[in-house]
Amino acid sequence: METYKKITIPLEGVHSEHCAFIIDNILDKTEGIIHHKVELNNNQAKIEVDSKFNLKQLTENIRNLGYDITTIKKNYPVTGMTCASCAISVESILTFEEGVLLATVNYANSTATVEYIPGIANPENFKKAIQSIGYDLIIEESENLEEELSKQQAKHLTELKRKTFASALFTLPVFIIGMFFMDMPYANWIMWIFSTPVLFWFGRSFFINAWKQTKHRNANMDTLVALSTGIAYIFSVFNTLFPEFWHRYRLHAHVYFEAATVVITFILLGKLLEERAKGNTASAIKKLIGLQPKTVIRITENGQQEDIKISEVLVDNILLAKPGEKIAVDGKVVIGTSFVDESMISGEPIPVAKNINDKVFAGTINQKGSFQYKAEKIGSDTLLSQIIKMVQNAQGSKAPVQKMVDKIAGIFVPIVIGISIVTLIAWIILGGENGFTHGLLAMVTVLVIACPCALGLATPTAIMVGVGKGAEKGILIKDAESLELAKKIDTIIFDKTGTLTEGNPSVIDVLWKEENDHLLSVLVSIEEKSEHPLADAITKHYSEMSFKNISEFESLTGFGVKAKIENEFYYVGNRRLLEENNVTIDESLNEFSKNNSDLGFSLVYFSDSKNTLAVFAIADKIKNTSIEAIKHLEELGIEVYMLTGDNESTAAAVAKSVGLNYYKANVLPEDKLNYVKKLQDEGKIVAMVGDGINDSAALAQANVSIAMGKGSDIAMDVAHMTIISSDLLKVPQTIKLSKQTVQTIKQNLFWAFIYNLIGIPIAAGLLYPINGFLLNPMIAGAAMAMSSVSVVSNSLWLKFKN
Structure with missing residues (x-):
């Protein structure tokens, strides 16, 4: 029922x-x-x-x-995984847990990313399911989780070193006797005594894990190791106890204790080297986590200073930043000034000046001055915590090519076991009087050499290094798919305001009829009282001028402002304001106005009651890096477009200034989205670069979307990548990083595949009929270990590429 x-x-x-x-x-x-x-x-x-x-x-x-x-998406550390097949097993178990919508497991950084529906699924059930197949999932929440994991990894590494050293110590006499003193008295018995602890104590984890996998009808690298060394050991024990069985057939009772022990030792050594190398691929995360200070000085209500843990900081607490200290949380300067090194966020080496009301970010380093700041974002809400989370998620995500590799790894071990059995049978039938012993040796060698570790490490290690390198450069990459796809970009669309330009109006040019300090002070005093957005541009341009007393001030909507200072009336506003008040405009100022109007700049006039004193050309200033970035992109063969909601003349002027041939003005958010779709329908791989809420729809539609770090939160949430410093030179750098990462993945996969394609047939005895060569299991074990190390080392080399 x-x-x-x-x-x-x-x-x-x-x-x-x-x-x-x-x-x-x-x-x-x-x-x-x-x-x-x-x-x-x-x-x-x-x-x-x-x-x-x-x-x-x-x-x-x-x-x-x-x-x-409503779903929850979390990363959980996984312990006990030894190869790519382990990751497939864990992923498979998690995927079939009730309430789980998505589960991916990254072997390289030993994490599982799970998206599940709360109430239907829960982490406790995930943990039990994973434990049932011989692994473990760390679900406990802890403020010092990363620190605890680091300690666990260090402990595991120490244990692995101890096992490897002890295994090598016991293996050495077995190897020497097996290779050089086979005929010495009791040789087989001595080798048996020394090899037993190597297999069943130092190498016991291979057999335990293989048995757990077998109970769940799975197989992984441990299965291959356990089968190969176990068969060699049992065969050798039989020949030690019953040598006469072979003697009656006039055959020598060969033992392979040295092969079994050396294979275990080499695999342990390979794992040791692999763990060290894998640890290096996560160095970017370690650096970011290391930027978080452990303690901070809080200013109490009575003005006293107290040292507290970072976890005790509350929103609105006043904190003290001393020279050389790291900023503890995100906040706003309330007392004092300084320069802060924000290179960990922006990638820019020049310290940033911080004054009252300026924002500061956790992990950045205060320079010479000291200041007090109010905590605004704490814990996981700080920008640094968000960056760490984003990098961790990206490093744990899978590139499209990894899905194909996972499928191969999932069926690889059963295929290898099948090949090893066929090898044994073929040798028994075709190998003559030594067919069985040669076949057994070949079978063991096939099982040893076919470890899928290199295959499992090929993609995730390259992705981890690529994402980490991007983070160090101030480029936050949300997922592996976008990193892989970025190299295929052939079209880039830039928003104008805040992307190609600074996003704030500033004085581009000014012409004075007669400039002096008195008139400058008058102008700044008037603009300081004005509420017009363009007034800020002028006050910032002359920020160090002193103020005059204004006896009368009137804001004239649609025209500008009128003010009386020292019995003289002054006007600041548009041309109509001057015309309404019969103010004369000098010919040179008139010519200046016409030229800058043609360039799409806004004009602000300054006059007394009779004559125009100055004209200001104001515009949203083009970023210093925009022209160079566009040039680099075009050199890469990428078509570059600009879309803006501004008018035609402003758009044309900006496009001309940055060297763009393609632009579109008066564009609404929906038009941006449709323009991206239009280019995609033409078969183009489109990247959208923007910073505002109005860009979010187009960012979501684009194949690869890049947000400016100084833009809106929505744009950053939608985008696949974020450039924290808003420096557009990072865009071509991102494409270059994508190409380097994908190239590294391809190199890794080539070596992983070619190794097995060449190694397995040779291990099976393909060369024996030609030149009598039969690969020794010991050499196969060493080669298997080095294949994984070489793949990880190739990924690490990506760090040092320009």
């Missing part, structure tokens, strides 16, 4: 009866749902389902109609 289950699904975006009706309609059409009810007040759906129900399909259907199911 069919049993039914009751499930509660938390919903998002269901705010009205109409929304509830749509969700009801979806539930009606979903196979396996027997009964359902949408509760609008609780924003949830209660359903009763049978065995045909597919939660992932329901989630996809709801999301396709613009609604969502």
Whole structure:
């Protein structure tokens, strides 16, 4: 009899009866749902389902109609994995856990990323499921989790060193006797005594893990090692105890204790080297985490200073930054000034001046001055914490090419076991009087040499190094897919304001009829009182001038301002303001106005009651790096476009200034989205670079989207990548990094595949009929270890490429 289950699904975006009706309609059409009810007040759906129900399909259907199911997405450290097949096993178990929508496991950094529906799935069940196949999942929350994991990794590395050293110590006499003193008295018995602890104590984890995998009908690298060394050991023990079995057939009772022990030792050595190398691939994360200070000085209400842990800081606390100290949390300067090294965020080496009301960020380093700042964002809300989380997620994500590699790794071990059995049978049939012993040796060698570790490490290690290198340069990459795709970009669209330009109006040019300090002070005094956006540009341009007393001040909407200083009236505003008050405009100033108007600049006039004194050309200043960045992109063969909501003349002027041939003015957010679609329909791989809310739709549509770090939060949430410093030279650097990373992945995969394609046939004895060569399992073990190390080393080389 069919049993039914009751499930509660938390919903998002269901705010009205109409929304509830749509969700009801979806539930009606979903196979396996027997009964359902949408509760609008609780924003949830209660359903009763049978065995045909597919939660992932329901989630996809709801999301396709613009609604969502509340999910939690978290990274969990995984312990006990030894190869790519282990990662496949863990991923498979997690994927089939009830309530899990997505699970990916990264062997290189030993993490599982799980997206699940709370209430249906829970981390405790994930942990039990993973433990049942011989691994473990760390789900406990801790402020010092990274520190604890580092300690665990250090402990594991120490244990691995101890095992490797002890295994080598016991293996040495076995190797010497087996290779040079086979005929000495009791040689086999001595080798048996020394080899037993190597296999079943120092190498016991291979057999334990292999047995756990077998119970769940899985196989991994441990299976290969356990089978190869176990068979060699059992065969050698049999020949030691019953040599006469072979003697009656006039055959020598060969033993392979040295092969079994050397293989275990070499594999342990390979794992030791691999663990060290893998640790280096995560150096970017370690550096970022190292930027977080452990303690901070808090200023109490009575003005006293107290040392507290970073975890004790509360929002609105006043904190002290001394010279040379790291800023503890994100905040705003309230007392004092200084220069702060923000290179960890922006990638720019020049310290940034900090005055009252300027923002400071956790992890940045205060230089010579000291100041007090108010805590605004603490804990996981700080920019540094968000960067660390983003880098961790990106390093744990999978590039598209990895999906193909995972499929291969998943079937690789069973295929290798099959090849090893066929090898043994072929040798027994075709190998003559030594066919069985040669076949056994070849079988063991095939099992040893075919470790899939190199295959499993090829992609994730390159992605980890690539993402980490990007983070160090101030380029935050959200996922591996966008990093892989960036190299294919052939079209880039730039927003104008805040992307190609600074995003703030500034004085581009000025012409004075007669400039002096008195007139400058008059102008700055008037503009300081003005509320017009262009007034800020002028006050910033002359920020060090003293102020005059204004006896009368009048704001004239649509024209500008009028002020009286020292019995003289002055005007600051547009041309119509001067014309309305019969103010004369000098010919040279007139010519200056015309030229700058043609360039699309805004004009501000300054006059007394009779004559124009100065004209200011104001515009959103083009970033210093825009022209060079566009030049680099065009040299890469990429078409560059600019889309802006500004008018035609301003757009044309900016396009001309930065050297762009393609631009479009008066563009609405929807037009930007449609323009991206149009280019994609033409078969182009489009990147969108923007900073504002109005860019978010186009950013979401683009193949690769890049947000400016100084832009809106929405743009950064939507984008695949974020350039923290907003320096456009980082865009071509990102494409270059993508090319280098993908090239490294291809190199790694080539060596991983070619190693097995060449190694397995030779191990099986392909060369024996030609030149009598049969590969020794000891050499196979060493080669297997070095294949993994070479792949990780090649990934690490990416760090040092320009």
